[in-house]
Amino acid sequence: MTRVSRLVTLPNALTASRIVLAPVFLVLYIRGDTVRALAAFAAAAATDVLDGLAARVLRQYTRLGAFLDPIADKFLAACALFALWQRGRLPLWLPLLVISRDAAQLLGAAALRWLRREIPVAPTRIGKYATFSIAATVVLSLAAEFLAWPAQQVMPVVAALGLIAAQCVAVSWFQYFLYFVRSARVPADSG
DSSP: OOOOHHHHHHHHHHHHHHHHHHHHHHHHHHTTTTHHHHHHHHHHHHHHHHHHHHHHHHOOOOOOHHHHHHHHHHHHHHHHHHHHHHHSSSSTTTHHHHHHHHHHHHHHHHHHTTTTTTOOOSSSSHHHHHHHHHHHHHHHHHHHHHOOOOOOHHHHHHOOOOOHHHHHHHHHHHHHHHHHHHHSSSSSTTT
């Protein structure tokens, strides 16, 4: 098997499609095409489940996939959260919290790489909960907009989901911080 064919796998293709669908969602939403934007976001979110499932079933694990999957998740979440904030559907602090956690993870990973320590690529369970609750917040907000649900009925639910997402993001941020600190303290020859 060639190096290229090991990289071109179904799970990696699904992850790449999530990266492509994120700006498609953003453009559609900005243009006011909520129906297609919702479809693009739902398809992109579905690839998050499908790429992991395909990797397990087909046993197609690649380092590229482990690297790209969280990037695709973060990119899709950022596009969706900032788009919804721009339309007044979410408060600014939620996308800023998510982006600051992601930036902290990147800085922590860069520091560990510089120290020649192992960099975590597997998400924590609470990180997965954060990804799910962010997606649920976005989908409900988009569906409410598309279906013209009364704001006074749906916005409290969107707010509750957003608060759950924020709590998961904050806890995962703390978990990664502790991991990075522990990893940085381990001597290079034993880690």
